[in-house]
Amino acid sequence: MKPTIPPLLIYALRRLLQAIPVIILIMMGTFLLLKMAPGDTVDALVGDMGGADAAFIARLRAEYGLDQPIWVQLWRYMVKLATFDLGRSFVYEQPVATVLMDRLGTTLLLMATSLSLAFSIGITLGAFAARRAYSLADNLISTLGLIFYATPSFFLSLMMMLLFSVKLGWLPVGGIKTIAGFYTGWDHVVDVARHLVMPTAALSLIYLSFYLRLMRSSVMQVADQDFVRTARAKGAGETRLMVHHIMRNALLPAVTLFGLQFSTLLGGSVVVETIFTLPGLGQLAYQSVIQRDMNTLMGIIFLCSIIVILVNFLTDLLYARLDSRIELS
Amino acid sequence: MTVEAKPILEVRDLRIALPKGSDRPFALQGLNLNVHAGEIVCMVGESGSGKSLSAGAIMRLLPEPHVTVAGGEITFEGEDLLAKSEAEMRKLRGNRISMIFQEPMTALNPQKTVGWQIDEVLKLHMGAKRKERQAHAIEMLKRVHIPDPESAYNAYPHQISGGQRQRVMIAMALALSPKLVIADEPTTALDVTTQLQILKLIRDLQKEEGAGVLFITHDFGVVAEIADHVIVLRQGEVVEQGPAGQVLNDPQHPYTQALIASVPDLLPPPHKPVTTRPTVLKGTGLRKTFAARGGLLTGKRKAVVAVKDLSFELHQGETLGVVGESGSGKTTVSRLVTRLLDADAGAVEVDGTDLLACSPAELRGMRKHIQMVFQDPMASLNPRKRVVDIIAQGPIVHGEDPEKARARARELLELVELSPAAANRFPHEFSGGQRQRIGIARALAMEPKVIVADEPVSALDVSVQAQVLKLLAELRHRMNLSLLFVTHDLRVAAQLCDRIIVMQKGEVVEAGFTAEVFADPQHPYTRNLLASIPGRTWTPPYRKTDAA
Missing domain, CATH: 1.10.3720.10 (MetI-like)
Structure with a gap:
């Protein structure tokens, strides 16, 4: 007799498989939606500081990777996400996972x-x-x-x-x-x-x-x-x-x-x-x-x-x- | 029949009041009946005769306070049931009086196992240990001839067939050897062969136990099969009662006579030379499989072959019956030939044109040649449209002038014997039989070459059924209609069809002239079907009387 896998486990595995594309779609959709909203992290940071010169802002953007085209940003984010790395929060200066x-x-x-x-x-x-x-x-x-x-x-x-x-x-x-x-x-x-x-x-x-x-x-x-x-x-x-x-x-x-x-x-x-x-x-x-x-x-x-x-x-x-x-x- | 002196159940002058604003003040007026030990009393009546409510009154399970007992006496083994408290009644129900219901599908709790549900009765009344109760329940399942009772004990109702579910109901009702069993249309929802088995089972067990049975039914065939004593109800009043043989063969009251005359007899019509006429509808090699569903990411379901390689010819002016039990594929046939469902293979030729090969635009044109009459006259008419528009809609869609189409619709109403005033009313204002007439008029409005009727009289009372069948036969004669008639009722088939096809599990097991098939069935399945018709040995008197 060959070992039988309990049906519940098969069911759970199948649901897990089904969940992966759902999560990928949600993350991509949210990412693009957020990018469409005006203003980014740097704008918010600079606004808090009470203003900064253009070169500093550009350097900050380059440092955070925000100067790249959107699809490059998306790709980088999704690749990191695939390893369950949620990145760092720029506001809390901590890894996002810790904050969450x-x-x-x-x-x-x-x-x-x-x-x-x-x-x-x-x-x-x-x-x-x-x-x-x-x-x-x-x-x-x-x-x-x-x-x-x-x-x-x-x-x-x-x-x-x-x-x-x-x-x-x-x-x-x-x-x-x-x-x-x-x-x-x-x-x-x-x-x-x-x-x-x-x-x-x-x-x-x-x-x-x-x-x-x-x-x-x-x-x-x-x-x-x-x-x-x-x-x-x-x-x-x-x-x-x-x-x-x-x-x-x-x-x-x-x-x-x-x-x-x-x-x-x-x-x-x-x-x-x-x-x-x-x-x-x-x-x-x-x-x-x-x-x-x-x-x-x-x-x-x-x-x-x-x-x-x-x-x-x-x-x-x-x-x-x-x-x-x-x-x- | 030996009748003991003291009946188990005595009902005297029972009256049941309906809520204000109903079509009549009393559902039941002055019912008198006796049920003796070892006797089966059949209460017969059409829908609305009050037969189910009288069962409710005996069990004290009327939907109070809307419907109440207004007067009379119910005495069970010398005790006055109407004077009992709810707690005392609860001790009687399921114990000394039990009940079998109509729908085996819905009468069992879907979330509890068969064993649990039988055990519930035992737990409530038996007061024995768990082990003993289980042994008793399994013993009961054995007595109602359920295969593998131990596994059925642990099965859920949806895991067993309709007939087996009804057996479980019976096991439950008889578990504590009640003195009185009330059976409310216990076989109506079952196939004929299963029906016969269940009737036999009730009869046998009742003999063993010596219980009295109050059997409620609308079917005179069933009455002929099982009754010792018959009570005929109409509109809440008893019109006739007496020993079964007397009521069945020598009914006195005109209503009983009319009801019995409405029972289609088993003598098929004489041969008509139909096969020499031109073919109007021809099916060749029809096949339909409901595919296995599901795949990698979802649940799987097995493929079901509904129709396997079906071929037939329907000639002009002929009625071809397709008969079979549930699951035989007969309804699928009616849907395939009208292309409401796409066949996997084969051809349906209407007047030489293959319907299945038509493009969507051609199909729309072809639709008017083949029309359908459906089973449920309530559900198949649009409730928001007036009758005249329902009938005229088809021709208008096909380009007829709306005024002309409406005028024609009024003519058609007359043809189906409805008053022209019906034209401006809505479907809900009509009775079931009248709605089916509207359905027929709707089909005729297209002047089709073929009408496909899927169980058109199954939802109707027997007297209404007789009228609709008569109408169909007349129209067929007058308009030279060709009918493909799908039915499970062999009596109906015998009355109307020139030729029949008998189907079992998607396959044609026998085909031929109705008279020949009925007189000399070749296939064992056909023989079994014919032998299962309730009351087949009883020939209704007054056959030629004009029905109701």
Whole structure:
């Protein structure tokens, strides 16, 4: 017998192969788009210095390789990228990889908490509302969902700051920790958690309303299906129906949305991180655009693409696990 | 039939109220019935007769509060079901009263294994250990004759066939030897050969267990096959009930007589000298394989041969039936000859021109010679267009003057026996049978040489089906139409087709004059098909009466 490769491994390998051209296309597209924007790193640097003479500017450009034609710059960048070298940030005077790793933790923490909160609470509320469709509770939940759905995150953030930080003084306005606190151990954890409450709430409330609405309609649809009637005819009670028959099937669209939302959440975190001055990738991206820190920006996009592709892969695995009709092959 | 003194189920004067604004206030009005141990009671009726709701009422599974029991009594083994609490009902359901549903496709939870779903009933009512329950479930799968029960126990519903799924449903329903089994159209979605097996299975198991069965169906053939006692429902009212033999062979009520007369009988029409007339449609060496999909980077799927080397000739004024079970490739044939699907090889000649070799521009011109009538009369008419525009659209596209085309459309409506006032209405305002008439008028508007009808009466109630078939036969006679008629229903084929082609797995196993094939089938598959027609030994009385 010849050794068999587990199908999951083959599937993972194939997905990896598929991801490579996607990432190359994303990087090339972003590179060209950024080059089309007026101004480069040198303009930003010189602007910060308050002006410099033309010869100095030309020398700086030559030093950074910015005097070359765009396609040469692109080629050099892509060749370096192929060895996972993201280059140096001219603003932070550090390798881009180091800068990114410093910031990644904060963003992932923010995203993971917001998304899991949004997912779990949204699904619970949605299922609850569907089981009591058109009742007072359902109307209340659905209306609240609609309000959150329609409120932009920056507005929500500012209003929360006004209420909880300025008026009530319960929560810190921004940052990831109290700078002069030097907390350690559990005190540190509590401190960080207190700083994250508002950003997480701002980010998750909107996504929560997505899940809520999707889950409500999904549960109502599944509850009408024949196999639910079969289960009733078998003598199953409402709890059993909900757990084993309805939720199991109604969750599938929500899982799909989970994968899709991860990418939009990265974009959403730019606004929230900037407003709450959290040292995360979103804030870094915003500053890099202002300062024309090309390498950092490209690095962020590279990292985000990988995260999104990875999450989508994991979602597909989860989906295949949840839906017995799908086979990975 | 020995009838014990005390029936298992007694329904007295049951009334079910529909929500306000429905077409009638009561779905069911004054239903009386008894089901005794070891008896199969068939409830027959057309769609909207309230037969499924009465099953719902007995199980106390009506879609409340919209539909409610408004009065009457339901007594099961001496206990008043309507007075029971929800918790008490839950103990009965699946345990002493169980139910088999129509759609084996959707009635099982797609995310749970067959074993899990049978085990659910046992877990709810049996109170035995896991090992015992599993042994019992596998024993049940064995009793419903599922091949390899141990592996089926771990299979998901999508991994087994439709017939096997229905067997699983039956295993589930009979797992705890219920006293009463309610079967709601359990074989309607199945092929004839599978249907017969399932009917036999229900009959056998019911005899072994001595349970009472309330069997709901619309098909008199099935009634003839299985019933001891028959109840005929119309619009929520019982029009007739009695022992099966009496109702089937000597129906008293005019409605029952009309219904039974609508059942197409199995006597094919006499030979017409059709083969001497000119050929209008000729298929040669048609072949279609649904290719294997996927490759290096995506999932693979196996290639399916839908049609293998099919040749046929359709003469002017002739009706050629293509019959077969699901998966036989008969629908693919109808799509190939109309070039809605491109064949891999072969030729389709319409009046001597090869349709498959036409350029797109030529094809557009050829389309008017060959028209289709589809199965689902709801889905095949554009819901946003008025009937007159639906019918006139074809000729207008082909360059006819719009005014003339509309005038002609109105004439056609009369021809298919619809009032001219129908012209300005939308499809949803019509019943299924009327919509199918519109579909036929739409096909006729092009004055085609050939009409391809893909299961045109399968979605219709039997009395409506009889009317549409009669209309088709008349039109064929009057307009000298040539029909390629695709159907799974051998009774329908026997009634309308001059010649038939029997298909199995993409291959023609037998072809010939309908009368000859029915009288003396050569191929074992044809013989099996014919032997599986429900109620084949029963010849409906009133055959020549004008139907409903």
